[in-house]
Amino acid sequence: QVQLQESGPGLVKPSETLSLTCTVSGGSMSSYYWTWIRQPPGRGLEWIGYIYYSGSTTYNPALKSRVTISVDTSKNQFSLNLRSVTAADTAVYYCARDPWHFDLWGRGTMVTVSS
Amino acid sequence: QSALTQPASVSGSPGQSITISCTGTSSDIGFYDLVSWYQQHPGTAPKLMIYQVTKRPSGLSNRFSGSKSGNTASLTISGLQAEDEADYYCASYAGSSTLVFGGGTKLTVL
Numbered sequence: 674q675v676q677l678q679e680s681g682p683g684l685v686k687p688s689e690t691l692s693l694t695c696t697v698s699g700g701s702m703s704s705y706y707w708t709w710i711r712q713p714p715g716r717g718l719e720w721i722g723y724i725y726y727s728g729s730t731t732y733n734p735a736l737k738s739r740v741t742i743s744v745d746t747s748k749n750q751f752s753l754n755l756r757s758v759t760a761a762d763t764a765v766y767y768c769a770r771d772p773w774h775f776d777l778w779g780r781g782t783m784v785t786v787s788s
Numbered sequence: 789q790s791a792l793t794q795p796a797s798v799s800g801s802p803g804q805s806i807t808i809s810c811t812g813t814s815s816d817i818g819f820y821d822l823v824s825w826y827q828q829h830p831g832t833a834p835k836l837m838i839y840q841v842t843k844r845p846s847g848l849s850n851r852f853s854g855s856k857s858g859n860t861a862s863l864t865i866s867g868l869q870a871e872d873e874a875d876y877y878c879a880s881y882a883g884s885s886t887l888v889f890g891g892g893t894k895l896t897v898l
Contacts, residue, residue, distance in 0.1 A: 717791070717892040718826075718834065718877050731885040767833055773881050774824035774839035781833050 675700035677768050677779035685762075685786050691755040695768030695779055698749065702726045706772040707751045709742060711764040712781075719764075723772045724751055731772075758786045792817065792878055792890035799896040805866040808893045810878030811859060816888060818859035822881035825854060825863045828892075829874045837876075838863060865895075873897040 681693035695707065709721040722732035724742045732740045736755070744751040755762060763786045769775035793811040800806040810817070810825075817823055823841045826834035836845055838854035841861065851866045861880070865872055878890040 718879075718889040720879070720887040720889060733886065772885075773822045773887060774836060774879070775826070775834070776836045776839075776845060778833040778835075 675770070675777060677770070677777060679766060679768050679779045679782040681782060681784070683783060683785060685758055685784060686788050687759055687786055688757055691753070691758050691762060691784055691786070693753045693766055693768075693782065693784070694750050695752070696748075696750050702744065702746050702749055702751070705770055707742075707744065708769045708772060708775060709753045710767045710769055710775070711762075712767070713761075713764040721753065721755075721766075760786050762786050790888070792880060792888055794876075794878060794890040794893045796891075797894045797896065799898055800865075800868045801898045802868055802870065804868050805864060806868060806895065807865075808863045808876050808878075808895070810861045810863070810880075810890045812861070812880055812882075812888070813859055816859075816880040816882040817856065817861050819883070820881045821856070823854065823856060823861040824879045825852075825861075826877045826879070827872075827874045828877065834877060868897055870897050 676698045678696045685691045706723045708723040724730045739756045741754040765781040767781045768779045770777040821841050825838040828834040841856045842854045853864045855862050876893045882888045
């Protein structure tokens with residue numbers, strides 16, 4: 674059964690780049706879209722963007738200037754880079770499958786932006 | 789691209805039915821049948837409950853149902869149970885390959 678697992682630093686300094694990876698296990702990435710979603714503490718969900726297994730991407734317009742999502746199908750991984758972070762980027766970051774409804778989620782990883 | 793509007797909280801007693809609304813615009817909920825609903829218990833990842841407005845994932849209880857009228861989607865939970873107490877989020881395709889979430893609703897089972 675397919676599982677997703679987020680990994681990456683739990684603490685990032687302001688103005689630096691937040692980098693996370695989602696590893697897909699138990700199945701292939703082919704023919705699926707792969708999405709990043711975040712949730713600030715005590716707040717709601719925010720869609721960040723997605724990547725198709727072939728590499729095409731779409732981003733939330735509010736984050737587009739700072740976000741890059743990439744995929745490495747040979748490693749069964751996709752990644753999130755968020756540049757120039759501030760405290761407002763502190764959140765639990767989730768990876769999920771499919772672009773418009775998410776039937777499979779990772780457990781999430783907390784990222785704190787602080788000096 | 790504005791967040792969809794949900795009530796901050798709803799409550800009901802065990803066995804009752806409740807409905808959570810999710811209001812968008814004619815550019816998202818009103819135009820596309822791509823509304824989904826998620827249940828989130830504290831400290832856990834969201835769980836898909838409804839997709840494409842009315843469809844339930846395989847194995848999900850039929851106590852959960854979805855509907856849409858105009859720019860508003862709704863999630864109805866019948867036969868309320870203690871384990872239904874959670875936060876619920878709606879989401880909708882919003883055109884131009886983008887997605888928008890609602891602000892979330894806290895369901896309390898009295």
